[in-house]
Amino acid sequence: MKFLERLVDKMEPNFEKGGKYEKWFPLFDGFATFLFTPKHTTKKGVHIRDAVDLKRTMNTVIQALVPCLLFGIWNTGFQHYKALGLLEEFGFLE
């Protein structure tokens, strides 16, 4: 994926202060950080940092919620048709 890195590095000066598309920096930044974790290094304080950050934490939350969500969607339908007594008709019980 080196070409992506080079593309991002090439486009970045246009979006920084004084660049042509300065106003669109948040959009570019969102796109770049969607692809890559940034290459900032530690300056003060500890020299090594945990691999987890808020982005990864929230991402783990989403990954954990997806099975619950899918089950919830299926279950809502199931309960609805169960209450109506129409389970057999709509194919829940084979």
Add this chain to the structure above:
Amino acid sequence: MSLQIKLKKGGNIKLKGVANRIVEDAPASDVVAIKPQDFHGVIPKLILREGAKVKAGTPIFFDKQNADIKFSSPVSGEIIEIVRGARRVILEIRIKTDGANLAEDFGVTDVANTTKESLTEKLLNGGLWPLIKQRPFNCIANPADTPKAVFVSAFDTNPLAPDYDFVLEGRSEDFQAGIDALAKFSKTGLVNLNVPAEKEIRFNEDDMFVYQDNTGKQIEVDYKTASNAAPSTGVGTAIKSIRDKYSKPGDIFTKANNVFIAEFEGEHPAGNVGIQIHHINPVNKGEAVWTVNAQDVAMIGNFLRTGRLTATKLIAVTGSEVATPKYYNVTIGQSLAGIFADNIKDAEEAPRFISGNALTGTKIEKDGFLGFYDGQVTVIPEGNKYDLFGWMIPIQPNKFSLSHTLWSWMIPSKAYRLNTNLNGEARAFVVTNEYDKLLPMSIYPVQLLKSCLVEDIDAMEGLGIYEIVPEDLALCEFACTSKQPVQQILQAGLDLVKTECA
């Protein structure tokens, strides 16, 4: 008489590049430097200028706020340069060694029959007083104070920290003399010496295992072969003897006199003396507890027994970028260029050199100088590289986290080659439970840090600012998901409380 304390909170960070237990004399360094910035809160006032001839123990500068506290030259030679930074702040005082090894004579001291006042004067004049630090604030101890206790930690649980049992081998007389001297300052008449219940002996599993055979020759063996070797072979005996000898605290600590021994069990930061003080004799407002590093105790003892300053110490050169991590015999403030010259692995980018450990150390250049208080040097790769979808992929074998969002928690014995990448960006200070799980003290770290940020002194005092110092929160800073500069925030809070209240 002993106490056993088990700490449930904390976390160990296993890095690659453990120092092999062999000692080498560091290549002689022409220039030695004392950095006043190693002493937080000290405003240096120079006694000698460029061109002055010095001997080991000659005072070079003193603290503006307390003229009794002097800082002396570790070697004999001539002051060649005083490096200044912005606004004429002194960054380094460089001394060119003359190799003559001359030292000021302060007279041999019979510690048992000396008064506390006379010991204080001797240590102040010899420039050894800065080795004694205090809680609160972790600044240099005030000689006019009477501390309620003196604490020494006999182990260090920071990543890749040196093994004090190995470092102090053969120095039990010096160590005991230092303990006897420090015991005179304590109200209890004893020094609180804290030992580990058991130490984990680690080796570099992907690297070479280096040991000294009976003839004193250094032998390098691939660790995988070494660990599978039969116990009767040379290498098998070496590994077994290291495990037997160093997995428990040595006699130098357990059989010392004038000490109260407490045994600590737990993960980092169990080795931090601040945590140990909190569990045995917490510091309140108006009280003081003095702390000295174990190797510095031996240096004080040696000074008192011989009457001259021998400013040498054993440091561990560690880290994944070091070709053969081992212990070196160095002078305080020595240039590390000679050590790094032929002991760094080849890599496309220059690594980061840290004087100290990876959590609390300071960044230095390749030809930088060892910090005054540092007993190790860490070399790790810089991490200024992009990582494709690094924030999303759950299974990444080379990444380490103390949380359960990666798989590192399932393989606790693995060592990692961590780099200096921030692994994210600074975000708002979110209140989760992550700091509490890593700080074995009964204070609320996040609330304390927030009170430091808003400079609310009453809140800071109520939340325990007198007990905590930045190194205790270094592990919390490591694990912080919001990438906050925790140690910096706490240090600012401590500085504020010190100027306003003390």
